Amino acid sequence: MRLVFIGPPGAGKGTQCKRLVEFLKIPHLSTGEMLRAVKRQETALSRWVASYIDAGKLAPDHLVMRIVAQRLQSDDCTNGALFDGFPRTLIQAQLLDDYLADQGIKLDMALELKVVEEELIQRLLRRAQIDGRADDNYETIRERLHVFNTQTAPLTEYYSSQGKLEQVDGMQAEEIVFEAIKQCVEKRS
Ligand code: AP5
Ligand code: MG
Numbered sequence: 001m002r003l004v005f006i007g008p009p010g011a012g013k014g015t016q017c018k019r020l021v022e023f024l025k026i027p028h029l030s031t032g033e034m035l036r037a038v039k040r041q042e043t044a045l046s047r048w049v050a051s052y053i054d055a056g057k058l059a060p061d062h063l064v065m066r067i068v069a070q071r072l073q074s075d076d077c078t079n080g081a082l083f084d085g086f087p088r089t090l091i092q093a094q095l096l097d098d099y100l101a102d103q104g105i106k107l108d109m110a111l112e113l114k115v116v117e118e119e120l121i122q123r124l125l126r127r128a129q130i131d132g133r134a135d136d137n138y139e140t141i142r143e144r145l146h147v148f149n150t151q152t153a154p155l156t157e158y159y160s161s162q163g164k165l166e167q168v169d170g171m172q173a174e175e176i177v178f179e180a181i182k183q184c185v186e187k188r189s
Contacts, residue, residue: 007113
C-alpha cells in the first residue's frame with residue numbers, strides 16, 4: 001500500500017504514521033524529518049534548507065522529489081510507503097505520480113486529516129515546549145498554515161478527481177483517529 005497523508009501542521013500526520021507503520025509494516029517517509037536531517041549537517045545545502053524550514057516556507061519541489069526518490073530506492077520500500085507531508089504542491093504530486101508510473105506502480109490512497117486552526121496552533125505551541133522544533137513558534141506556525149491553505153490544500157481536489165481521497169476527522173482522540181484511518185485502509189486494500 002502506498003498512502004499519502006495530507007493535513008495542516010499539527011494535524012497528526014506524524015503521530016498517525018508512527019502507528020500505521022506497525023499495522024501495515026511499511027516505512028514512514030516524512031519529508032519534514034528528512035529535511036531536518038539535512039539541516040543538521042553543517043553544509044551549504046543544510047543552511048539553504050534551513051532558510052526554508054525555519055521560515056515555514058516550502059523547500060523547492062525538485063530538491064524534495066530528489067530526496068524522496070532516493071529513499072524510495074531502498075529495499076524496504078518495495079511493498080509500499082507512508083508519505084507524510086509529501087507531496088505538498090501540485091507539482092510534487094505530479095512528480096510523484098510520474099516517478100511511480102515509471103516503476104509501474106501507483107498510489108492507493110490520499111488521506112486528509114481535518115483539524116480546525118485554533119486546535120492546530122494550540123497543539124504546536126504545546127509541542128514547542130516539549131520538542132523545541134525551530135518552526136513551532138506562533139509567527140512561523142501562522143506562515144505554515146498559510147502555506148498549507150494556499151499551496152497544499154488544492155491537492156485534495158487533485159486526489160479526489162483521481163478517486164483516491166479519504167477524509168478523517170483529526171479532532172478526535174488519537175486512538176479514534178487511528179481506527180478511522182484503519183477503516184479507510186481496509187476499504188482500499
Ligand atoms: P513537517 O515536518 O512535515 O511539518 P508540518 O507539516 O508543519 O507538520 P507537523 O510535523 O508540525 O505536524 P503533524 O501533522 O505531523 O502533527 P504531529 O503528529 O506531529 O514539515 C516541516 C517543514 O519542512 C515545512 O514547513 C517545510 O519547510 C519543509 N517540508 C516538509 N515537507 C516538504 C515538502 N514536501 N515540500 C517542501 N517543503 C517541505 O502532531 C502535532 C502535535 O499534536 C503533537 O504534539 C501530537 O502529540 C499532538 N497530537 C497529534 N494528534 C493529536 C490528537 N488527535 N489529539 C490531540 N493532540 C494530538
Ligand atoms: Mg510531522
